[in-house]
Structure formats: structure tokens, C-alpha cells
Amino acid sequence: MQELLGKYLNYLLIERGVAENTLEAYGRDLLRFASILREKGFTDIKQVMPEVVIEYLVQIKNEGLSANSINRSMAAIRGFYKYLLREKIIEETPLANIELAKVWMRLPDTISKEEMNLILAQPGVETAATLRNSAMLELLYATGIRVSELIGLKMNSINWQVGFLVVMGKGSKERIVPIGKTAYDCTKLYVERSRPQLMQGKSTDVLFLNRFGGKFTRQGFWKILVGYAKKSGLQKKVHPHTFRHSFASHLLEGGADLRTVQVMLGHADISTTQI
Known part of the structure; x- marks a missing residue:
């Protein structure tokens, strides 16, 4: 050489x-x-x-x-x-x-796997709200979906038998994204234990419910995420897109195929997209 x-x-x-x-x-x-x-x-x-x-x-x-x-x-x-x-x-x-x-390489908005694990460890599973928060953070990182896609998930968005999400992305384009075991287990536990409490007797097919039994707003989830990032002690600014960028970056570090990452992120052309 x-x-x-x-x-x-x-x-x-x-x-x-x-x-x-x-x-x-x-x-x-x-x-x-x-x-x-x-x-x-x-x-x-x-x-x-x-x-x-x-x-x-x-x-x-x-x-x-x-x-x-x-x-x-x-x-x-x-x-x-x-x-x-x-x-x-x-x-x-x-x-x-x-x-x-x-x-x-121009994207500064990523954190390491160790830093990500610090944030994911913050909520815990003690209450209905903290278990829900854990499930939302785990799912966001495990799938790389956008926050708008996360809060828009329905009960039938997850295929529990196979372990994947059906996500409705930009332009009403549907894509299938696999879920890792940790996020799968945490989300399943939320559905079984926490969601019935958060429903407050209401009927809804929204997967993740706020304290009023309704759908999250992007701002509402953003506050939760930023709160846990601060609690973890990280000095970096962390916001929802940090999870998406880090998801893709960590996949590439692990040797994932670029086309696979493109499909999972829901991009038409990854070479011209600022994720």
C-alpha cells in the first residue's frame, strides 16, 4: 500500500x-x-x-x-x-x-454511547410517568424517529410479534423500523403498567399519553428530555434531534450500511439531507 x-x-x-x-x-x-x-x-x-x-x-x-x-x-x-x-x-x-x-461530519449535534446511556438511565420506572418517559427516550434512541413521529404513534404502530414500528413520516410516507430489545421491553412494560393509569378512563389509541390522558406536544416532550439531560450532568446542549443524529452516528460507527441508515431515517436522498 x-x-x-x-x-x-x-x-x-x-x-x-x-x-x-x-x-x-x-x-x-x-x-x-x-x-x-x-x-x-x-x-x-x-x-x-x-x-x-x-x-x-x-x-x-x-x-x-x-x-x-x-x-x-x-x-x-x-x-x-x-x-x-x-x-x-x-x-x-x-x-x-x-x-x-x-x-x-459537519453535524456537531451528537453524543457518545456512554453519554446517551447516562440520559437513558435518568427516568427510572418507579411511577407511571417515569416509566412512560423511559419508554419514550429508549424508543427515540433505538429507532431514530423524529419527535413528531414519536408523539404521533398509535397503539397499532408497533408490531409486538416481530418487534418493529410502522412510522408515518414526512409527506405521509410509511416506513418500517426495527426496535431493539431494551426499547421493546420498556415500551411493552409501559403499555401494560403505566398507560392504563394515564388514560384516566378515557378512550384513545395514542400510544404515549401525557398526565391529562391526551397526546403529547413537541414542546412538552422537549422539556422532559432537556430535564433529564441536565439531570445526567452533561455539559452539552441536548435536544430531541440529538437522539436522531446520535442514533445514525452510532449505527455508522458499528459498520451499518449507509443505505440501511437512510431507509431507517426516512430519507429520500441521504447525501443532500441535513438529517
């Missing part, structure tokens, strides 16, 4: 006439990329899959690199793979569908 990098940098210098500063920056970015690939056990450039590139981008983001530096690194890697395609060293590039990365 080092030999290929050397050839590519010579190509940029001699054939493309790239400025010395740019060449040095690209060289540093590509050497860092190659070093991380070696650490992960990759010896052949053809073995590198899109998930590996995403993991690399997430890693350098977590190291504190600015959005501009990350985008420059992305440009360096993309250029390197274009060169490899042109020289017929590879037949396809793992960056073909990674348009998201350039947009994604």
Missing part, C-alpha cells in the same frame, strides 16, 4: 502539478489512513469496504479533527481511489456511495 501511495503522490506532483502545501496535507491524510488500515489488519487495498472508510472517518472525528480537516481527508482518499481506478489497480471504489460523510 505504501508503494501505491508513493506513486499517487508522484502523480499529483508531476502530472497534476498540485501545490506543495496541498501535497503535504494529502500525504499526511493518506499515511494516517494507511496506518489505521494496517492496524486493522488490511494488507490489500482491494479488501477495504465502505464500512471501513466510515469507521476511519468516525475515528478521526472523535480525535477532534475539524470538519474542514475531515473533508480534506475524505477528498484525499477519494482522489487516491480515483487514481487506482484509472490505473486499473482496482475495479470499484468503496467511496462510491459515501456522500454522507462530508455532510455527516
